[in-house]
Amino acid sequence: MVAVTDSHTDSHAIFAYGSNMHMGDLARWHRERQRGLPTVHAIEVAVLGDHALCWDYHSASRGAGAANVRPAPGAQVKGLLLHVDAPTFENLDLKEGYPSVYGRAQLPLSVAGRSHPAWVYAVTPAHRQPRFVAPRAGYRQLMLDAAAQYDFGDDYARDLLQLDVVG
Numbered sequence: 001m002v003a004v005t006d007s008h009t010d011s012h013a014i015f016a017y018g019s020n021m022h023m024g025d026l027a028r029w030h031r032e033r034q035r036g037l038p039t040v041h042a043i044e045v046a047v048l049g050d051h052a053l054c055w056d057y058h059s060a061s062r063g064a065g066a067a068n069v070r071p072a073p074g075a076q077v078k079g080l081l082l083h084v085d086a087p088t089f090e091n092l093d094l095k096e097g098y099p100s101v102y103g104r105a106q107l108p109l110s111v112a113g114r115s116h117p118a119w120v121y122a123v124t125p126a127h128r129q130p131r132f133v134a135p136r137a138g139y140r141q142l143m144l145d146a147a148a149q150y151d152f153g154d155d156y157a158r159d160l161l162q163l164d165v166v167g
Contacts, residue, residue, distance in 0.1 A: 002026060002027050002037060002040050010085055011085065012084050012085070012086065012119065013081060013083055014081070014082045014083075014089065014092060014118060014119050014121075015048055015082075015107070015109055015118040016081075016082050017077050017078075018067030018068075018139075019139060019142045019143070020080075020095075021079060021080045021142070021146035022142040022143070022146045025142050029095055030091060033091075033094075035087075036087070038088040039087070040082050041085065042081075042083040043081070044081040045078070045079075045081075045150050046079055046116070046118070047077065047078055047110040048076065048077040048107065048109055049075075050071060050074065051069045051072055051077050051120075052072035052077065053077050054067075054068050054069065054070050055068070055132050055133050056123065056128045056129045056131070057129065062135070063136065064133070064139065064165075064166050065136075065139075066135060067135070068128070069120065078153075080150060081109055081111050081118055092121075098121065100126075101123065101124060101127050102122060102123055102124065103123075103124050104119045104120060105120060106119055106120075134163070134164045135163065135166070136165060137165040137166070137167060138167075140163060143160055144157055
């Protein structure tokens with residue numbers, strides 16, 4: 001599915017908050033594009049402070065909404081800190097349409113009580129919608145599955161389950 005190693009050499013820190021939290025879906029994307037297996041050196045639960053999860057992007061590949069983050073003082077986004085190798089980082093850039101669809105910036109995350117910088121992808125202004133864009137039920141389920149696997153808590157699941165979804 002995903003090559004998980006203990007080596008952190010040539011490692012890039014990425015904050016995953018949408019479908020990239022689901023290792024099976026990440027592997028599927030790589031497989032469908034003949035990009036090999038993604039290599040993830042380590043996975044840690046992380047929180048992006050002063051940001052909120054939002055649904056203002058229509059993903060052409062998913063045919064519905066996809067997660068985004070936006071600045072929001074006092075808010076927090078739960079996700080995963082992925083330590084990936086250079087080819088996986090390049091593939092994530094491709095998957096996210098970097099730099100035109102999603103941009104990225106290094107931001108501090110809270111990981112087990114310590115601060116850790118990571119690349120955070122966010123939809124560029126040209127691709128944001130002015131309204132809520134409902135995700136597919138399957139996309140939401142990817143997020144729910146990852147959240148359950150990494151014990152994000154009941155509040156996270158409740159908030160996702162309240163989203164309007166399509167198909």
